[in-house]
């Protein structure tokens with residue numbers, strides 16, 4: 545490990561985050577380093593009242609378990625940060641907000657902070673660390689690869705204002721349009737199975753899909769109603785009645801609509817068009833706002849269809865994973 549930044553004052557160099565006093569400086573550093581890279585939802589979070597929220601702004605609002613992290617202090621100020629978060633799975637941790645002030649780069653600071661984060665996870669018995677990095681951020685990817693992280697795949701975030709979405713024809717040419725039905729409540733488990741078959745769990749950020757993600761009990765529906773949330777899903781089925789495709793829209797007041805579209809691998813390329821056509825038609829009846837979809841970037845069928853519907857690419861993130869048990 546090469547660390548060439550001299551510790552000029554006591555307390556300088558690498559140390560754990562002190563939430564009591566470091567947050568304003570960390571926020572300032574992250575704003576400087578990532579300011580332009582924030583998307584619409586992120587910016588809403590940044591405008592929030594809590595400075596802790598700002599530190600985790602690059603994660604879903606669902607992930608509020610900021611536990612620890614490391615900073616690098618030099619010349620009396622914080623010039624580097626790595627945020628470490630727990631996840632709902634006890635041995636799985638997340639790293640975010642890896643940032644070093646431009647003046648202090650290429651001196652081994654990020655490598656030292658990442659090493660400290662991995663040691664902290666090991667000490668707690670953690671076995672996996674996951675992170676996301678912009679796909680063309682080669683310097684950060686080089687850093688992570690040199691530390692043993694491997695790429696799991698890439699997810700592209702697409703978004704569009706609902707008012708600017710273009711309708712998609714449900715079939716190309718004279719293809720038959722399969723029946724698309726609302727997901728019957730009792731088939732929630734099949735919907736989950738299809739979802740995880742179509743998208744590896746670690747590509748869901750920040751948590752893998754919950755097994756009950758498609759289950760809406762009466763109690764959950766009541767909770768959704770009270771908090772202005774709404775979720776709708778549709779399915780297609782094969783000749784034996786098994787689910788072959790799945791599309792959903794999750795909405796919440798004040799947030800973008802979130803769309804997910806999954807096709808069983810043996811049906812790939814055949815159901816994306818009718819399912820997206822259905823979603824776009826439905827979105828035109830929902831409250832105006834933005835719509836967002838995170839989808840694997842190597843799905844060329846979807847990439848073409850999303851462009852056809854007038855979605856724009858926000859960013860493509862590479863998901864990386866470090867296995868500490870190896």
Ligand SMILES: CC(C)(COP(=O)(O)OP(=O)(O)OC[C@H]1O[C@@H](n2cnc3c(N)ncnc32)[C@H](O)[C@@H]1OP(=O)(O)O)[C@@H](O)C(=O)NCCC(=O)NCCS
Nearest residue numbers: 642643644649650651652653654655676677683684686687
């Ligand atoms: C990525 C970043 C955190 C690296 O910080 P750093 O302190 O300069 O990194 P280090 O000095 O510890 O470099 C460690 C390794 O990363 C790679 N690396 C870092 N910067 C690099 C660059 N500009 N070009 C190529 N490789 C680079 C190298 O492999 C380097 O090892 P080496 O110096 O032995 O060749 C820093 O450039 C940064 O803050 N960038 C903007 C924010 C960002 O992209 N964060 C990542 C978000 S996921």
